[in-house]
Amino acid sequence: MLEFDDIQHILLTRPPALTGRYEFLSFHNAAGGREWLASIQNKVQSATAMRASIETENRWVTVAFTWNGLRALGLDEVSLATFPEEFKQGMVARAEMLGDTGENHPDRWVGGLASQDLHAIVILFARDAANCAGWQAEHEKLLAECEGVELLSSLDLEATPPFDYAHDHFGYRDRLSQPAIEGSGDEPTPGSGAPLKPGEFILGYPDEEGPTANLPQPETLSRNGSFMAYRRLQEHVSRFRDFLRANGQTPEEQELIAAKLMGRWRSGAPLVLSPEKDDPELGADPQRNNDFNYKQMDPLGYAVPLGSHMRRMNPRDTAANMNRRRMIRRGATYGPHLPENAADDGVERGIAAFVICASLIRQFEFAQNVWANDRNFHELGNERDPIIGNQDGTLEFKIPKRPIRKTIKGLPAFTTLRGGAYFFLPGIKALRYLAGLNPG
Amino acid sequence: MSDATKQDWTRPAAKAIPKGGFDKGTAEQGRYGPIFPKTPACYGFSILAKIIPGREEVFYEYARNIEKAVADQPDVLAVLKLHYLRWVLFPIKGETYFMYQGIFDTDFDKYTEDAVGIFASSGLNTVFENLEGFPQDWKTNAAAFIKFVREHQCPSFLEYGEYPYVSADEIKKALRLKAAFSHMLDQMQ
Numbered sequence: 001m002l003e004f005d006d007i008q009h010i011l012l013t014r015p016p017a018l019t020g021r022y023e024f025l026s027f028h029n030a031a032g033g034r035e036w037l038a039s040i041q042n043k044v045q046s047a048t049a050m051r052a053s054i055e056t057e058n059r060w061v062t063v064a065f066t067w068n069g070l071r072a073l074g075l076d077e078v079s080l081a082t083f084p085e086e087f088k089q090g091m092v093a094r095a096e097m098l099g100d101t102g103e104n105h106p107d108r109w110v111g112g113l114a115s116q117d118l119h120a121i122v123i124l125f126a127r128d129a130a131n132c133a134g135w136q137a138e139h140e141k142l143l144a145e146c147e148g149v150e151l152l153s154s155l156d157l158e159a160t161p162p163f164d165y166a167h168d169h170f171g172y173r174d175r176l177s178q179p180a181i182e183g184s185g186d187e188p189t190p191g192s193g194a195p196l197k198p199g200e201f202i203l204g205y206p207d208e209e210g211p212t213a214n215l216p217q218p219e220t221l222s223r224n225g226s227f228m229a230y231r232r233l234q235e236h237v238s239r240f241r242d243f244l245r246a247n248g249q250t251p252e253e254q255e256l257i258a259a260k261l262m263g264r265w266r267s268g269a270p271l272v273l274s275p276e277k278d279d280p281e282l283g284a285d286p287q288r289n290n291d292f293n294y295k296q297m298d299p300l301g302y303a304v305p306l307g308s309h310m311r312r313m314n315p316r317d318t319a320a321n322m323n324r325r326r327m328i329r330r331g332a333t334y335g336p337h338l339p340e341n342a343a344d345d346g347v348e349r350g351i352a353a354f355v356i357c358a359s360l361i362r363q364f365e366f367a368q369n370v371w372a373n374d375r376n377f378h379e380l381g382n383e384r385d386p387i388i389g390n391q392d393g394t395l396e397f398k399i400p401k402r403p404i405r406k407t408i409k410g411l412p413a414f415t416t417l418r419g420g421a422y423f424f425l426p427g428i429k430a431l432r433y434l435a436g437l438n439p440g
Numbered sequence: 441m442s443d444a445t446k447q448d449w450t451r452p453a454a455k456a457i458p459k460g461g462f463d464k465g466t467a468e469q470g471r472y473g474p475i476f477p478k479t480p481a482c483y484g485f486s487i488l489a490k491i492i493p494g495r496e497e498v499f500y501e502y503a504r505n506i507e508k509a510v511a512d513q514p515d516v517l518a519v520l521k522l523h524y525l526r527w528v529l530f531p532i533k534g535e536t537y538f539m540y541q542g543i544f545d546t547d548f549d550k551y552t553e554d555a556v557g558i559f560a561s562s563g564l565n566t567v568f569e570n571l572e573g574f575p576q577d578w579k580t581n582a583a584a585f586i587k588f589v590r591e592h593q594c595p596s597f598l599e600y601g602e603y604p605y606v607s608a609d610e611i612k613k614a615l616r617l618k619a620a621f622s623h624m625l626d627q628m629q
Contacts (some may be wrong), residue, residue: 036618097469213580320519321554365471367589370550
């Protein structure tokens with residue numbers, strides 16, 4: 001049985017938020033940091049609290065820490081040593097393996113995210129702008145009262161129009177394929193596979209291979225917690241639209257190119273089920289829009305190219321041990337919408353997302369290293385993920401087609417990583433434990 | 441993240457490998473540390489370890505188990521992208537050592553949890569447990585398993601390929617193409 005009242009809501013639920021804000025903090029004083037945590041922990045909702053108040057609540061708060069942050073709060077060295085190696089090292093140290101090089105290198109990140117002083121993140125999802133602003137003012141006041149707690153940087157979230165479904169700045173429908181967790185009450189949509197054991201995402205429960213071991217200690221600290229990889233991904237909307245125009249003569253051809261890069265039409269309709277033309281009704285229907293496989297339905301990639309984003313991030317029945325590689329995705333878009341046909345305005349916009357999993361090295365890092373950035377994925381030879389892979393203009397994207405495939409050479413980078421970090425997402429009791437630390 | 445574009449299978453090639461198995465300055469980083477480089481003989485490992493005295497018979501039983509497992513389910517090892525595996529027992533000064541040598545198309549780190557998973561789920565687990573120093577909690581501790589493998593890996597100092605860098609998938613594709621042409625020619629008679 002999942003302890004819903006001890007699990008931070010972000011792990012299991014998605015609030016009805018249209019806006020929000022991420023705040024990145026540094027603790028220069030351990031006692032000040034704990035004082036801040038003692039005060040804010042009451043605002044962090046568990047999954048139980050969130051479900052009970054979803055109609056009336058307007059703000060949803062999540063708190064998580066880097067390894068340096070746990071130390072800065074005063075967690076002892078014995079306990080710190082029990083965390084996994086990749087989390088201790090942090091995302092910056094893992095950059096080369098993650099493919100975060102060149103334009104994506106941590107030296108170019110913004111907001112102090114590459115700094116050793118990044119200690120914590122506060123994630124606010126708000127129903128509307130007024131609630132977001134109100135929370136910001138309250139939190140500013142709290143920070144001023146806690147000695148040595150510094151706001152390193154922040155990022156304001158903004159949904160992109162139209163608001164009736166979630167999508168990114170490129171126009172792709174989002175949130176289509178999420179794993180269901182056994183015991184969470186969520187039913188997997190057709191084609192999504194059976195619910196997964198909670199230990200794949202939540203610490204302290206059995207995972208797909210049975211009971212887990214080697215969790216961070218003490219147990220109070222790790223139980224009902226998880227790990228989060230944060231990625232702030234700038235989307236180059238003008239570059240993307242120029243690329244579609246350069247590679248498709250008609251609007252229909254351009255839509256098809258966009259669909260081939262992703263594996264779905266921008267409406268969300270999967271190419272496996274609708275290979276020739278878009279089907280927005282299919283794209284919007286959760287009972288149908290995830291109900292397909294690759295091995296039987298599209299083994300050679302005539303519908304979904306072997307190197308497309310969707311086929312890399314979730315190879316479904318064409319990868320082994322898929323159940324050990326699944327991830328929960330949360331997050332939102334930021335920056336203003338760029339109207340169709342508008343010239344590039346030079347303003348940063350993109351997706352600021354979290355990948356939540358029990359093991360960063362086995363789940364998130366595997367997906368980045370082996371699926372997104374392996375040039376030879378599926379024997380492709382000279383490709384990386386066309387949406388989130390590290391692209392430097394020298395790689396290709398191949399679209400299988402009879403009689404001869406289409407090869408796009410010199411694929412531009414449609415996204416740039418502007419920051420990232422590894423966070424530990426404690427359970428509610430663990431937040432209290434951290435706030436109550438009493439170092440020697 | 442191999443670069444297949446610079447590799448020409450028509451030119452036999454040899455590669456001298458620095459001491460330690462890779463150039464410490466330029467080695468590509470994998471999730472569990474520096475990656476042993478791809479050579480004309482693809483990726484590979486040679487793991488050498490002493491067996492626990494008196495356990496030889498277990499290794500022969502293991503061989504029969506693997507033979508049956510692959511016969512029953514031919515794709516049981518597919519995820520490892522293998523060309524060849526060789527298991528050898530040999531004596532040094534009256535003690536028995538074990539060598540496990542593999543040639544494959546992906547660096548070992550990539551699929552290492554999958555390898556652990558295959559061993560654990562298919563009952564192919566006994567043989568490593570008969571090696572001295574092997575972590576007893578390996579089923580729940582992939583990192584310890586990988587550490588053992590890395591510590592017992594004896595990197596090559598020279599490797600050669602008659603058709604360098606070609607993956608097993610490409611070879612199978614070429615053979616399928618040949619078979620398809622033969623079939624086509626049969627249909628033309």
